[in-house]
Amino acid sequence: MKKLFEGKVALVTGGGSGIGQATALAYAANGAKVIISDISNNDTVSKIIEAGGEACFFQTDVSIAIECAQLIKQSIDMYGKIDIAFNNAGILGEINPIADMSIEGFEKVISVNLNGIFYCMKFEIEQMLIQRGGVIVNTASILGEVGFGSFSGYVAAKHGVVGLTQNAAIEYSSKGIRINCVAPGFINTPLLNKLDNKTKAELAIKHPIGRLGKPDEVASLVIWLSSDAASYASGGYYPIDGGYLTL
Ligand SMILES: NC(=O)c1ccc[n+]([C@@H]2O[C@H](COP(=O)([O-])OP(=O)(O)OC[C@H]3O[C@@H](n4cnc5c(N)ncnc54)[C@H](O)[C@@H]3O)[C@@H](O)[C@H]2O)c1
Numbered sequence: 001m002k003k004l005f006e007g008k009v010a011l012v013t014g015g016g017s018g019i020g021q022a023t024a025l026a027y028a029a030n031g032a033k034v035i036i037s038d039i040s041n042n043d044t045v046s047k048i049i050e051a052g053g054e055a056c057f058f059q060t061d062v063s064i065a066i067e068c069a070q071l072i073k074q075s076i077d078m079y080g081k082i083d084i085a086f087n088n089a090g091i092l093g094e095i096n097p098i099a100d101m102s103i104e105g106f107e108k109v110i111s112v113n114l115n116g117i118f119y120c121m122k123f124e125i126e127q128m129l130i131q132r133g134g135v136i137v138n139t140a141s142i143l144g145e146v147g148f149g150s151f152s153g154y155v156a157a158k159h160g161v162v163g164l165t166q167n168a169a170i171e172y173s174s175k176g177i178r179i180n181c182v183a184p185g186f187i188n189t190p191l192l193n194k195l196d197n198k199t200k201a202e203l204a205i206k207h208p209i210g211r212l213g214k215p216d217e218v219a220s221l222v223i224w225l226s227s228d229a230a231s232y233a234s235g236g237y238y239p240i241d242g243g244y245l246t247l
Contacts, residue, residue, distance in 0.1 A: 169235030
């Protein structure tokens with residue numbers, strides 16, 4: 001039987017860990033050739049190859065525009081097209097109330113979590129226009145819709161990702177490019193390593209489902225949005241949050 005993404009090429013930024021790695025493995029398990037991009041090398045490609053899939057790695061800092069342009073060029077040189085792009089690389093950044101937050105800390109999280117999404121989308125869309133189609137999924141957050149004390153840079157960046165996603169969908173949906181964002185609740189990944197166990201337990205109970213999420217649970221939604229089953233989904237904001245936003 002034909003696999004869901006057979007013949008497709010999928011690019012994942014931040015593919016070395018957490019949600020990005022889980023999604024990259026899921027793309028590969030569903031037959032896609034997967035381009036893993038991350039700021040540092042990691043074991044995602046070897047995991048995919050061990051499981052019988054096809055993948056390659058390109059090192060990219062998404063906060064640097066020229067590196068994002070280079071990533072798209074390397075991807076095209078490698079596989080000739082990008083059918084699916086999952087723009088997911090991100091950091092938590094400095095945790096401080098606004099008056100105490102350093103200018104550098106604020107600028108850093110904006111440069112990775114917001115500018116990085118813009119740069120990747122810009123060069124991906126240029127390519128997808130040539131191909132006459134493609135799918136983009138951006139990783140926003142529940143903090144793209146509501147605030148969270150001491151996370152102002154992160155919250156501002158993720159609200160920006162939602163806006164960029166909506167604007168891109170207005171501009172390109174009629175050209176065969178679907179663009180959506182996912183909004184995870186708190187997911188148990190290395191991103192949360194900065195937080196102690198007590199804080200994680202307090203966060204868990206903010207989700208009506210009673211626990212933090214798992215990377216695979218976000219990957220399932222990204223897979224659906226990336227597939228033809230989601231052919232009428234564009235410009236959307238998709239929470240996957242154990243009910244966090246209902247409280
Ligand atoms: N874990 C959560 O609770 C949670 C909740 C909502 C949204 N998110 C978002 O999900 C995405 C993935 O996070 P995760 O939880 O899997 O974290 P993670 O730390 O496990 O993975 C993030 C990956 O991004 C990479 N990265 C960091 N800076 C980069 C840069 N400048 N250029 C390229 N790659 C870079 C890291 O090396 C890492 O592999 C992020 O955008 C994050 O904001 C996470």
